[in-house]
Amino acid sequence: MNILKFGGTSVGSVDSISALIEILKPLQGQENPVVVLSAMGGVTNTLLEMAESAKDLQDYTERLKLVEEKHFKVIRTLLPASAQNPVLTKLKICFNELEDILQSVYNLRELSPQTKDLILSYGERCATIMVSHIAKQQFPEALYVDGSELIKTDSNFGQAKVNTQITEMLIRDFYKDHQDKLLFVTGFISSNDEGRVTTLGRGGSDYTAAIWGAALNADQIEIWTDVDGMLTADPRMVKKAFSLPELSYTEAMELSYFGAKVIYPPTMIPAFLKRIPIVIKNTFNTDFAGTYIKHGISPSPLPIKGISSIDEISVLNLSGSGMVGKAGFSGRLFSMLSREQVNVVLITQSSSEHSITFAVKPADSLKALSLINKEFELELQARKLEYPEVENGLSVLAIVGENMKRTPGMSGKLFSALGRNGVNVRAIAQGSSEYNISVIISKTDLSKAVNAVHDAFYADLKKTLHIFCLGTGNIGKTLFRQLQEQMPFLAANNDLQVKVMGISNTRTMLLNPDGIDLATWEEELDAQETKASLPDFIKRMKSMNLPNCVFVDNTASHNPIEYYLDILQSSISVVTCNKLGNSADYEQYAAFKQAARTYGVDFFYETNVGAGLPIIRTLRDLMLSGDQVGRIEAILSGTISYIFNNYKNGVLFHEVVKEAQDKGYTEPDPRDDLNGKDFMRKMLILARDAGYALEEKDIDLQNMLPASCMAAESVADFYQELENNTAYFENLKSEATNNNKVLRYIGKLEDGKVSINLQMVDENHPFFTLSGSDNIISFTTNRYKDRPLVVKGPGAGAEVTAAGVFADIINVGKR
Numbered sequence: 001m002n003i004l005k006f007g008g009t010s011v012g013s014v015d016s017i018s019a020l021i022e023i024l025k026p027l028q029g030q031e032n033p034v035v036v037l038s039a040m041g042g043v044t045n046t047l048l049e050m051a052e053s054a055k056d057l058q059d060y061t062e063r064l065k066l067v068e069e070k071h072f073k074v075i076r077t078l079l080p081a082s083a084q085n086p087v088l089t090k091l092k093i094c095f096n097e098l099e100d101i102l103q104s105v106y107n108l109r110e111l112s113p114q115t116k117d118l119i120l121s122y123g124e125r126c127a128t129i130m131v132s133h134i135a136k137q138q139f140p141e142a143l144y145v146d147g148s149e150l151i152k153t154d155s156n157f158g159q160a161k162v163n164t165q166i167t168e169m170l171i172r173d174f175y176k177d178h179q180d181k182l183l184f185v186t187g188f189i190s191s192n193d194e195g196r197v198t199t200l201g202r203g204g205s206d207y208t209a210a211i212w213g214a215a216l217n218a219d220q221i222e223i224w225t226d227v228d229g230m231l232t233a234d235p236r237m238v239k240k241a242f243s244l245p246e247l248s249y250t251e252a253m254e255l256s257y258f259g260a261k262v263i264y265p266p267t268m269i270p271a272f273l274k275r276i277p278i279v280i281k282n283t284f285n286t287d288f289a290g291t292y293i294k295h296g297i298s299p300s301p302l303p304i305k306g307i308s309s310i311d312e313i314s315v316l317n318l319s320g321s322g323m324v325g326k327a328g329f330s331g332r333l334f335s336m337l338s339r340e341q342v343n344v345v346l347i348t349q350s351s352s353e354h355s356i357t358f359a360v361k362p363a364d365s366l367k368a369l370s371l372i373n374k375e376f377e378l379e380l381q382a383r384k385l386e387y388p389e390v391e392n393g394l395s396v397l398a399i400v401g402e403n404m405k406r407t408p409g410m411s412g413k414l415f416s417a418l419g420r421n422g423v424n425v426r427a428i429a430q431g432s433s434e435y436n437i438s439v440i441i442s443k444t445d446l447s448k449a450v451n452a453v454h455d456a457f458y459a460d461l462k463k464t465l466h467i468f469c470l471g472t473g474n475i476g477k478t479l480f481r482q483l484q485e486q487m488p489f490l491a492a493n494n495d496l497q498v499k500v501m502g503i504s505n506t507r508t509m510l511l512n513p514d515g516i517d518l519a520t521w522e523e524e525l526d527a528q529e530t531k532a533s534l535p536d537f538i539k540r541m542k543s544m545n546l547p548n549c550v551f552v553d554n555t556a557s558h559n560p561i562e563y564y565l566d567i568l569q570s571s572i573s574v575v576t577c578n579k580l581g582n583s584a585d586y587e588q589y590a591a592f593k594q595a596a597r598t599y600g601v602d603f604f605y606e607t608n609v610g611a612g613l614p615i616i617r618t619l620r621d622l623m624l625s626g627d628q629v630g631r632i633e634a635i636l637s638g639t640i641s642y643i644f645n646n647y648k649n650g651v652l653f654h655e656v657v658k659e660a661q662d663k664g665y666t667e668p669d670p671r672d673d674l675n676g677k678d679f680m681r682k683m684l685i686l687a688r689d690a691g692y693a694l695e696e697k698d699i700d701l702q703n704m705l706p707a708s709c710m711a712a713e714s715v716a717d718f719y720q721e722l723e724n725n726t727a728y729f730e731n732l733k734s735e736a737t738n739n740n741k742v743l744r745y746i747g748k749l750e751d752g753k754v755s756i757n758l759q760m761v762d763e764n765h766p767f768f769t770l771s772g773s774d775n776i777i778s779f780t781t782n783r784y785k786d787r788p789l790v791v792k793g794p795g796a797g798a799e800v801t802a803a804g805v806f807a808d809i810i811n812v813g814k815r
């Protein structure tokens with residue numbers, strides 16, 4: 001049985017509540033989970049503010065109306081009219097009670113901690129009443145549970161201490177009687193012996209989930225929030241921060257102690273004691289597999305798990321001869337501070353025992369100072385101690401991870417990263433567990449320091465490209481061979497690793513979180529039982545959630561194209577030799593480019609034009625450096641080029657076509673080459689890259705095939721028709737040779753217009769001398785005006801194409 005806790009953002013809006021219901025749907029038919037809910041996002045704060053306002057005789061009624069309306073709006077949107085009344089009535093009763101309480105606070109001008117807790121409890125109650133009723137539409141067994149009656153605490157209002165024994169008994173009894181129900185339980189609220197409402201303090205709803213989990217021995221506690229679990233650093237500060245798949249309890253505690261706001265550590269203790277795994281999931285990204293916090297995590301390749309920080313900290317330094325050799329001095333200092341409820345965040349002591357430095361929250365600093373002055377009055381007067389001063393404007397940065405214990409050089413890495421970036425370290429502390437090294441630095445350095453440290457620790461990992469490849473035909477196969485051959489060189493010369501994480505063709509698919517062995521990929525893929533499914537492949541790619549991910553499309557299929565946008569929007573780069581994406585609607589082409597820009601990833605397609613020849617790249621460089629393309633003239637069909645270069649006496653036209661296919665120059669379907677479609681796509685892509693928003697219909701394509709060849713249904717028929725038209729092709733050839741000319745199929749872009757024609761050119765034409773599958777392209781631009789920029793060479797074939805795809809992948813790695 002699982003406990004699912006949804007935080008404020010997950011119950012904060014119509015959309016998020018719909019998402020929540022979607023998350024519960026697949027659980028139908030299984031053992032019912034227990035669902036714990038927070039108040040709607042923002043409501044707890046508003047309740048607090050209203051209570052304070054009432055006490056200060058200020059108006060709160062406007063805000064009360066807004067809170068009420070916020071709940072009603074969800075009900076009206078998500079429930080059919082016939083189902084609205086009962087729940088609106090229940091909520092109305094709650095809001096009337098709340099209004100009465102606030103009015104009493106107003107009348108008495110007094111807000112006791114217990115009244116505050118009572119007021120706050122309406123946040124969780126109203127949200128849970130609301131969501132449980134909405135859920136009833138899907139799950140008739142949904143039941144609202146006021147959890148305050150089941151969690152028993154002392155009377156420390158605002159931060160009540162739980163009586164575990166009674167609480168667990170009450171929860172178990174209640175659950176036994178209601179196992180067949182889908183329970184929606186209010187988080188955060190509890191009650192004391194007299195039945196008065198208490199609250200569990202910060203992170204209280206997580207705590208409720210952990211208490212229920214422990215009482216019922218749950219299999220798992222899921223904390224649903226609005227981010228992808230715990231990250232290596234605060235993503236607002238570190239753009240390259242990434243989600244962590246697994247953490248030990250200790251690591252999670254250390255990480256959240258400083259900063260990470262995802263969960264609040266004390267709430268985990270009941271789960272920790274019972275060894276119940278906690279998983280942090282994202283309501284708004286259900287593809288994210290979650291961050292698991294549990295016992296026995298698998299060995300991690302990460303040197304550290306994360307970097308956390310406290311923005312604002314104050315430091316006090318105590319020094320003087322009076323401390324030297326005085327047993328119990330620091331004991332006296334810190335037990336005094338703890339007695340007075342000053343939370344000490346970090347302590348360091350010099351080995352000479354001449355000074356102690358410790359950090360506290362800025363709000364506690366003056367209190368700490370005056371406490372010290374009082375406690376050590378005699379020593380201070382006798383000058384055995386220096387008068388301490390408070391230093392502000394400081395931050396704490398901590399690196400956290402169990403691997404630190406085993407790996408030498410961790411602190412070296414930390415301090416050299418800080419040093420290289422000119423960050424001065426004010427004080428250092430290492431937790432005795434060796435799970436944490438903390439430094440105090442100037443607040444103005446914090447962002448730079450966290451980024452520098454993140455780079456230092458994750459750079460090696462960042463230099464691994466994780467690729468997911470579609471298509472194992474001509475190009476795909478060749479690419480894998482090239483990758484395998486080149487791996488050692490890349491590692492040695494570029495510190496770059498390329499790991500193939502997934503491969504799929506139309507039959508089967510293979511994904512391996514450790515990377516696929518390129519020596520045996522083919523047998524492994526063939527042996528897979530799972531039938532290929534593109535949506536599953538992409539889903540699994542996304543849920544691996546790896547840094548530096550590249551999706552490689554080596555197919556000639558329409559299917560992958562429809563996922564490009566989603567993939568780019570998941571911050572995964574796309575490398576493709578498939579031209580179908582860029583040559584469909586202009587709008588789609590533009591959307592791919594925009595998505596890559598917005599999500600900071602790459603969309604590379606060099607091999608769409610001229611295979612491995614640097615044509616797209618050259619054009620991009622021209623455009624980026626402010627040049628303007630006036631004219632492009634090109635031969636961009638490797639297949640047709642090969643055919644015209646090898647269509648000599650003694651060989652028939654259809655035989656040369658077959659040769660081109662056997663050499664791997666043609667499209668999977670050679671008709672796409674011969675009818676000019678493939679060429680047209682390339683010209684369209686070039687024109688678009690040159691800044692013209694053209695569509696296929698704008699291109700003037702002269703088809704060089706006789707109608708009967710065009711009409712052929714299968715590839716075999718097509719070859720037959722080519723043979724039937726032998727005379728037509730022979731005529732073309734002799735007409736050209738008789739005039740000392742050669743046949744050339746030439747594309748042109750001029751004045752924003754594109755045409756493709758069959759021409760006969762003589763030796764004065766720059767395209768006269770070509771051989772093999774050569775492509776040639778000449779750019780006439782503002783800067784290359786008198787003599788054009790020309791790129792020429794083999795423009796088809798598996799080796800050169802795979803090499804182009806390879807280069808695109810490496811270029812993703814360079815960023």
Ligand SMILES: NC(=O)c1ccc[n+]([C@@H]2O[C@H](COP(=O)([O-])OP(=O)(O)OC[C@H]3O[C@@H](n4cnc5c(N)ncnc54)[C@H](O)[C@@H]3O)[C@@H](O)[C@H]2O)c1
Nearest residue numbers: 471472473474475505506555556557559578668796797801
């Ligand atoms: N041959 C060249 O010189 C050259 C040059 C540039 C670009 N290209 C492009 O390379 C691409 C591949 O050409 P090829 O000769 O390797 O083709 P191919 O027919 O040999 O291989 C295509 C592969 O794609 C797989 N595939 C098709 N649809 C799929 C889907 N929906 N999901 C997963 N896998 C799928 C097939 O199973 C097959 O393994 C084409 O788009 C082509 O235009 C080829």
Ligand SMILES: N[C@@H](CCO)C(=O)O
Nearest residue numbers: 637638639666667796
């Ligand atoms: N079939 C293509 C491959 C290169 O895109 C050609 O012949 O040019």
Ligand code: NA
Nearest residue numbers: 606609611613
């Ligand atoms: Na190219």
